[in-house]
Amino acid sequence: MATFSPPFRRKSPYMPFGDQRNAPFYGRDILSVKQFKRSDLEYIFGVAHEMREMVERVGSFDLLKGKILANLFYEPSTRTSSSFTSAMERLGGSVIPINEVRYSSVSKGESLPDTIRTLECYADVIVLRHPEVGASALAAQYARKPIINAGDGVGEHPTQALLDLFTIFSELGQMDGITVTMLGDLKYGRTVHSLARLLSLYDVRLNYVSPDILRMPPEIIQELGDKSIPQAEFDALEPVLPQSDVLYVTRVQKERFEDQQVYESVKGAFIITPETMHNAKERMIVMHPLPRVGEIHMDVDADPRAAYFRQMEYGLYVRMALLAMVLGKA
Ligand code: NCD
Numbered sequence: 001m002a003t004f005s006p007p008f009r010r011k012s013p014y015m016p017f018g019d020q021r022n023a024p025f026y027g028r029d030i031l032s033v034k035q036f037k038r039s040d041l042e043y044i045f046g047v048a049h050e051m052r053e054m055v056e057r058v059g060s061f062d063l064l065k066g067k068i069l070a071n072l073f074y075e076p077s078t079r080t081s082s083s084f085t086s087a088m089e090r091l092g093g094s095v096i097p098i099n100e101v102r103y104s105s106v107s108k109g110e111s112l113p114d115t116i117r118t119l120e121c122y123a124d125v126i127v128l129r130h131p132e133v134g135a136s137a138l139a140a141q142y143a144r145k146p147i148i149n150a151g152d153g154v155g156e157h158p159t160q161a162l163l164d165l166f167t168i169f170s171e172l173g174q175m176d177g178i179t180v181t182m183l184g185d186l187k188y189g190r191t192v193h194s195l196a197r198l199l200s201l202y203d204v205r206l207n208y209v210s211p212d213i214l215r216m217p218p219e220i221i222q223e224l225g226d227k228s229i230p231q232a233e234f235d236a237l238e239p240v241l242p243q244s245d246v247l248y249v250t251r252v253q254k255e256r257f258e259d260q261q262v263y264e265s266v267k268g269a270f271i272i273t274p275e276t277m278h279n280a281k282e283r284m285i286v287m288h289p290l291p292r293v294g295e296i297h298m299d300v301d302a303d304p305r306a307a308y309f310r311q312m313e314y315g316l317y318v319r320m321a322l323l324a325m326v327l328g329k330a
Contacts, residue, residue, distance in 0.1 A: 026328035029140040029147045033158045033198040041201065045166050047321035047330045048314075055090060055317065062092035063329050070096045070123035072115065073150070074106070074130045079290060079312055080150045080160070084127050087319040096123055113142040120145040125326055128152075146326040154188045154256060159322060160289055161194035163315035168246055170314060171285050171307055175199075181207040181240050183270055184250035184295060186216040191289040192250055196220055205230045207240040211266045214252065237270060241279050247272070249288045249295050273297045277305065287311055 024043060036044075054061055069088040073081050077099070085095045096119065098104050106115060112130070116139045119126055126143065128136050129150040136149035151157045169175060180199060182192045186208050196206060197220065206229060208216045215233060224231055234240055241247065249272060257263040272286065277300060280286075285307040288296060292308075300306050324330035 023325065023328045023330065025322075025325035025330075027146060028326055029136070029143075029149075030158055030322060030326065031136050031140060031147065031149045032156050033161050033194045036162075036198065036201070038201045041162070041165060041198075044162060044318065044321055044325070045169060047325060048166055048317040051317040051320040051324075055320075060090045060092065063324055064088065064091035064093035064327055067091075067093040067125070067327055068096060068123040069093060069323065070098065070119040070126045072098045072101070072119060072126055072128050074101050074128075074135075075151065077129055077150070079315065080129065080157075081127075083312070083315050083319050084148075084150070084323075087316055087323055090316075091320055091323060093323070112139055116143050116147070125323065148322065148326070151190055154190055154193070154253075156194045156197075157190040157289075158194050158198075159319060160191045160315075161198045162322070163311065163318040164191070164195050164248070164287060164289070165198055166318050167287060167307060167311045167314045168285070171310070172245060172283070176203040178202075178245040179205040179207065179240075179243050180246040180248060181209060181237070181244040182216070182248045182250070183209045183237060183272075185214045185252040185266075186210045186250070187214040188253035188256040189250040189289075192248065193217070193220055195248065196224060200224045200227050200229045207232050207234060207244065209234045209237050209240065209270070211235065211269045213262070214266060237276070238279070241276070242281065244284055245281065247280065247284060247286045249286065249292070251288075251291060251293050251295060254293075268294065271295060271297060272300055274299050274303065276300075277303055280305065 071081050071084055081099055088095050112135060116126060120143050125146045127148045127150045128139055131153045133153045133155035135152045136147055140147040149156060149158055186192050212235060221231055252263065252267045254263050272295060284305055286305055288308040290308060321330060
């Protein structure tokens with residue numbers, strides 16, 4: 001009689017061929033920036049650079065033909081979800097978009113593990129955004145296919161941090177020796193949590209500028225302190241702007257506040273205007289994960305140092321690289 005064994009907990013597409021098993025990141029989850037070493041980043045950025053050249057040369061190509069991505073978003077998204085869709089489609093693959101879980105069985109009360117086990121029957125990789133910290137790690141425990149964390153509440157946003165770093169590399173040409181100033185909601189902003197951790201692989205200096213109630217979480221400051229990264233906290237931008245090579249601006253995360261009056265009291269704390277830019281280095285770049293809701297005045301957009309729109313484009317190449325890597329094609 002035939003016996004059936006449970007599906008293996010092997011994180012890999014089910015039909016390995018050639019030597020793709022040896023490809024770095026093949027079948028792996030991307031859950032936190034803590035999983036990366038400097039050499040991993042060099043590899044990812046090398047692949048992202050190749051993706052950029054291919055997109056510029058031919059637009060789309062068939063590296064992931066026949067592969068399917070499930071985009072599962074329990075929180076709103078414009079950039080992350082559409083850049084993963086674009087990345088998959090430019091690589092010749094296709095996408096199951098679940099951008100509005102209200103219309104899926106989640107609204108009937110289905111658990112995250114069950115939704116994940118459903119989607120992996122149909123897809124080769126799952127991109128997940130969820131309001132709870134640790135949701136991607138939970139999903140990954142149940143999934144046989146790779147899970148990519150596209151933001152878990154106030155936790156992490158590793159693919160954003162990778163694209164942020166790729167932006168800095170591409171724009172400034174170096175990482176060691178730079179000063180990065182993070183501004184805004186450092187408490188609830190998951191992008192700065194991931195970015196600070198990723199930057200700690202380099203010889204950088206970090207400044208944190210925020211209202212007192214939105215300071216960088218102490219556990220992250222401690223984590224980086226243990227790695228001897230110079231860090232300093234401020235409640236004004238003026239003292240640190242002239243020394244900054246990167247100004248990373250964030251939105252105050254309205255949806256994370258229990259008391260909307262508290263949000264109102266801090267939402268306009270910092271606004272970057274053309275006047276602000278007078279005191280910045282000529283080669284500084286201004287970054288923002290977007291969306292912006294007033295923190296950077298639109299008159300700054302014409303300044304060549306405004307890198308936030310270019311940053312979105314770098315994101316496409318990084319996400320193409322990540323998809324190709326976890327599916328064993330890079
Ligand atoms: C960020 C996010 O979702 O954390 N957006 C993004 O992915 N580009 C930043 C934000 O929402 O403020």
